[in-house]
Amino acid sequence: MDIEALIRAIVTPLVTHPEAIQITPHETAEYMAFDLAVAPDDVGRVIGKQGRVAQAVRTIVYAVKSPYQKRVRLNILDAPHSK
Template identity: 45%
Template sequence: MKELIETIVKPLVDFPDDVLVQIKEDDSKITYHLSVNKADIGKVIGKQGRVAKAIRTVVYAAGSSQQKKIFLEIGE
């Protein structure tokens, strides 16, 4: 899943080397925290959050086979 997120996000940003995905796993959920360069945060979120929503949709669909709930947080 980490590779999927990186594959989606890296072509969108100006600083692909700054893309970092951290994983935090609990008993009932998995949280992926996406960090990008401060200058790229707007590109990842998109107008009215449309790009972020699309990324989340793909990640949630890919993780639907897992028994745990999946969350994607986007930050700097």
């Protein structure tokens, strides 16, 4: 399962600027981490009230069988970063 594609498929319908979605994978000592950045006015949509949407997205991503030997971690960033 391509975790990055899964994250993109879940987040795209939630945002008004899907072209601004940036997913950056990186490996830490404990996790295979994915940093999700969206347009500034879409951050609230992805996080949701009291973080409910973000928690639901994380639940789905963490439940999928990962091709990595490490646990998957999804970080939602406040603002897109430049590559």
